[in-house]
Amino acid sequence: MDFLFTKEQEEFREKVIALLNTAEIQEKRKMIKKANLDSDPREIYRILGEQGLLAPNFPSEFGGLNKTLIEAAILVEEMSNSGIPEALHVLTSLIIGNVILLSATKSQKEKYLPQLADGSKNACILYSEPKHGSDLSSLESRAYNNEDLGTYSIFGRKVYSMKTHISDYGLIAVRTSEKQSKYDGLSLFMVPLNSEGVTISEIPSLSDESLYEVILDGVVVDNTCMIGKENDGWSVINKALSVERTGLDYFVRAKRWFDLIYTREINNIPTESTLIELSRLRCKLDASRYLTYKVINEFNRLGAVDESLSAISKLYASELACEVVWKGHELRGVEACLKDNHGYSELYGSLESAYREAPGLTLSAGTSEMMLETISKLRLTI
Numbered sequence: 365m366d367f368l369f370t371k372e373q374e375e376f377r378e379k380v381i382a383l384l385n386t387a388e389i390q391e392k393r394k395m396i397k398k399a400n401l402d403s404d405p406r407e408i409y410r411i412l413g414e415q416g417l418l419a420p421n422f423p424s425e426f427g428g429l430n431k432t433l434i435e436a437a438i439l440v441e442e443m444s445n446s447g448i449p450e451a452l453h454v455l456t457s458l459i460i461g462n463v464i465l466l467s468a469t470k471s472q473k474e475k476y477l478p479q480l481a482d483g484s485k486n487a488c489i490l491y492s493e494p495k496h497g498s499d500l501s502s503l504e505s506r507a508y509n510n511e512d513l514g515t516y517s518i519f520g521r522k523v524y525s526m527k528t529h530i531s532d533y534g535l536i537a538v539r540t541s542e543k544q545s546k547y548d549g550l551s552l553f554m555v556p557l558n559s560e561g562v563t564i565s566e567i568p569s570l571s572d573e574s575l576y577e578v579i580l581d582g583v584v585v586d587n588t589c590m591i592g593k594e595n596d597g598w599s600v601i602n603k604a605l606s607v608e609r610t611g612l613d614y615f616v617r618a619k620r621w622f623d624l625i626y627t628r629e630i631n632n633i634p635t636e637s638t639l640i641e642l643s644r645l646r647c648k649l650d651a652s653r654y655l656t657y658k659v660i661n662e663f664n665r666l667g668a669v670d671e672s673l674s675a676i677s678k679l680y681a682s683e684l685a686c687e688v689v690w691k692g693h694e695l696r697g698v699e700a701c702l703k704d705n706h707g708y709s710e711l712y713g714s715l716e717s718a719y720r721e722a723p724g725l726t727l728s729a730g731t732s733e734m735m736l737e738t739i740s741k742l743r744l745t746i
């Protein structure tokens with residue numbers, strides 16, 4: 365591995381582990397898991413925010429620690445290792461936080477980043493539409509510029525967004541012009557989800573967590589809510605997609621589900637063939653972690669990532685997460701399909717629930733087919 369953590373990064377990891385395993389946070393973790401399968405971790409995020417640990421890569425003037433994306437990834441890894449739901453945090457601080465860091469104006473940074481860093485506000489992504497998921501350049505939702513008023517009116521229907529019910533803002537992609545090519549007429553806005561004209565409804569999904577539909581019926585937002593330049597949303601989306609596709613949130617699930625299976629098997633005197641299977645998966649997890657940190661490191665150094673490298677990492681991690689879960693079922697048969705934990709660690713959920721969640725990982729943030737297309741387009745040309 366040509367990537368090593370520095371002494372300061374290892375110390376940061378130790379600090380995070382100590383905080384995440386305090387009685388206060390672990391007690392809250394158990395309570396939110398008991399209360400609702402579609403768990404709401406915002407109280408825990410606020411504790412991390414109070415300690416200044418929630419957005420380590422943000423500049424200190426915006427509530428961060430002036431550290432890098434590596435520390436932000438360490439935090440996500442350790443949240444997952446400690447059983448704390450990390451998905452809302454990844455959306456808010458890692459993906460949307462980085463879009464704002466890279467593409468917003470100074471006054472927008474001053475407005476949004478401190479709220480995301482202290483855990484008081486969270487945000488979700490509103491890109492997909494009923495007819496447009498893989499091909500975002502064809503989006504039909506529309507924002508009209510009310511030039512004299514300094515506002516835009518947004519109309520549209522967004523689907524399959526995650527964590528919308530506990531988000532304060534939605535980063536929405538909409539069309540602002542039909543005159544230019546379909547790639548050039550898009551813009552991004554941070555829409556307060558409590559605005560008049562926003563209707564959020566649940567879309568039940570296969571997994572424990574629901575997805576959401578958001579209808580925007582003439583939602584009026586201020587000009588200052590636009591992130592990046594008008595009609596230049598495509599370049600902002602592309603930067604954001606690289607952060608969405610580091611593979612990190614897919615790798616941490618694969619690792620969590622591996623740990624779930626591993627502890628169960630090791631406590632039951634595994635056969636030699638089981639040990640071989642587990643070793644093979646562990647090697648693949650190491651490879652996935654390496655790929656993930658390679659992408660994050662590149663993003664850190666250059667502020668951008670080779671699209672094909674992030675596609676490789678996302679594809680590998682999401683397919684591996686499925687492989688881990690299928691292997692768990694092969695090893696335990698019917699027992700793994702039972703809804704209770706049945707000897708599996710309470711910390712990492714149930715294998716039955718993982719079975720229903722895993723396939724979605726090969727669709728969200730770009731399907732496996734789209735990742736393969738990107739890789740073949742950018743890597744396999746002569």
Ligand SMILES: Cc1cc2nc3c(=O)[nH]c(=O)nc-3n(C[C@H](O)[C@H](O)[C@H](O)COP(=O)(O)OP(=O)(O)OC[C@H]3O[C@@H](n4cnc5c(N)ncnc54)[C@H](O)[C@@H]3O)c2cc1C
Nearest residue numbers: 489490491492496497498524525526724727728729731733
């Ligand atoms: C768990 C989960 C969470 C999600 N979270 C969010 C979210 O927070 N915000 C959000 O905006 N969206 C979210 N999505 C939506 C997700 O981004 C889309 O489902 C995804 O981009 C695919 O789009 P689609 O569903 O419209 O399928 P389509 O684009 O219609 O694709 C259907 C099938 O055709 C294949 N296909 C399409 N085009 C090509 C091509 N050119 N070449 C080869 N094959 C192709 C696809 O791979 C897929 O198998 C989420 C989805 C899931 C499952």
